Amino acid sequence: MTRTIHLSPPDVGPLEESYLIAALRSGWVAPVGPDLAAFEREVAARVGTAGAVAVSSGTAALHLALLGVGAGAGDVVVVPTLTFIATANAVRYTGARPVFVDCDPRTGNLDVALTAELLHDLVRRGERVRAVVPVDMFGSCVDYTALLPICAELGIPVVEDAAEALGARHGGQPAGSFGRVGALSFNGNKIITTSGGGMLVSDDQVLLDRARHLATQAREPVPHYEHRETGYNYRLSNLLAALGRAQLLRLDGMIGRRRDLRDRYAKLFAAVPGVRVLGEEDDESNCWLTSIVVNPGQAGWHATDLAAHLARHDIETRPVWKPMHLQPVFGAAEGRFTGAAEQLFRDGLTLPSGSAMDTGQVAQVLTVIGAFLAERTGASPA
The missing domain is CATH 3.90.1150.10 (Aspartate Aminotransferase, domain 1)
Structure with a gap:
């Protein structure tokens, strides 16, 4: 019987098995543990950011990243039209409205010149543009050399959707490190996988601390369960983080x-x-x-x-x-x-x-x- 050759199946082996077994035997099965903290440190070091927060999916990372830059009802977020739907869905989760922009036909990444025109038009008519979310398509970075000065001039944060691009670079700088915050994905078909999972990466420690708080049901640091706002069950498990650590070594x-x-x-x-x-x-x-x-x-x-x-x-x-x-x-x-x-x-x-x-x-x-x-x-x- 012929075995189907799939598009991008998980690439796992003995190293991943050894890391998972070690995590199981350590007793840190769920929800957090030393492998989770180590995975965050190791990914941040690879991407070149000050810190990271591991979550249950790339979509969750995008959602928290957009909340981190203040996206909400009445806001506009500019998103490439050529992307996986999670990029646009995360905008709607915040209550903001996605406005789409076309791509560069050579690369599939967002058309920077067209994005500049759109941003200036939106600002002129009084829209509150809360973020631009460039997507590093199929593992190739957007032209950040051209995009970042445009967004900086208008005071619009960049939330980098680097879900497909861990290990890629632009001008020698790693994907995920551009803009205010980046989002990675470790879905089963990605360059490395934790089965399902994602991560925020940023130099903004306040944003990361806020994301970590929201990702753990916004639980307050008191002995009992105290919640002052709506949070989410978004944290990655220690076992999946162990899998990710092994994958990162093989990246x-x-x-x-x-x-x-x-x-x-x-x-x-x-x-x-x-x-x-x-x-x-x-x-x-x-x-x-x-x-x-x-x-x-x-x-x-x-x-x-x-x-x-x-x-x-x-x-x-x-x-x-x-x-x-x-x-x-x-x-x-x-x-x-x-x-x-x-x-x-x-x-x-x-x-x-x-x-x-x-x-x-x-x-x-x-x-x-x-x-x-x-x-x-x-x-x-x-």
């Missing part, structure tokens, strides 16, 4: 394998008319997921044709994110659009990118794609 190796796979895809498609690897020129990406963009008029085939061919061989693919302004739940939302995100959704395809793929699986994927290209072009498969 560079996992990035290396994903980068090697992206390079092999790039070589495979280099001579194919009308096909490019999204963000291929970014040598500071963590290469979390590799996506191609197909111009059907030049290639003679559609991204969906390749997806169907790979599916017949039990190889999983996925379209690029469906833009938020096309999602029914956000259909009435305001935004500034160029059509770039819609084009990437229509013509983009994300290929298997996991670091857990063995050499046989990599060879199988490349062979199946090569056969598809040969069939379409009449050339011998590479």
Whole structure:
């Protein structure tokens, strides 16, 4: 029976097992413990921030980060339209209103020039813009060199959604360290995983202390259970943190394998008319997921044709994110659009990118794609 090759499955092994067993035997099963505190310190050191707070998901991290910069009812938060829905949902959790902005077609990251136009227009008409939430798409950082001065000039905090980008850099600076606060994700398909989990990272200790308080049901520091405000059950467990610590030790190796796979895809498609690897020129990406963009008029085939061919061989693919302004739940939302995100959704395809793929699986994927290209072009498969 053929085993399906998935897009980005968890990459875990003996090291993770040993860390989990040690955490179990220590007695620190739940909710907090020494592995949780150590995981926060180690991630903060990797990202280069003063501190971190580990929580139950990347979505929870975004929610707390937005609360930390004061987002609430009556506020506007600018969000890329090309993103996973959690980015926009977290804005709504606070009572604020997301306003969407289109992407740079070369990278999929938010269009900085378009964002500047939108921000100035929103400020001119008297909107209270509480934050901009750039998303480091598929493991490539936004152009923060261009974005941060624009937001600083207007006094608008940046909340970096680095859920997909742990280990990536921009100008040598680690993803997650840009802006007032960053949010990471350790979901099962991310570059490292804690099964489910996330983390806030920041130099703002007051914001982090506030997030930690809210994440533990806003319990007051008294012997009995005392609560003066609404909190959340968002803290990561000590066991999952132990898993994360082992994963973090292997991060560079996992990035290396994903980068090697992206390079092999790039070589495979280099001579194919009308096909490019999204963000291929970014040598500071963590290469979390590799996506191609197909111009059907030049290639003679559609991204969906390749997806169907790979599916017949039990190889999983996925379209690029469906833009938020096309999602029914956000259909009435305001935004500034160029059509770039819609084009990437229509013509983009994300290929298997996991670091857990063995050499046989990599060879199988490349062979199946090569056969598809040969069939379409009449050339011998590479």
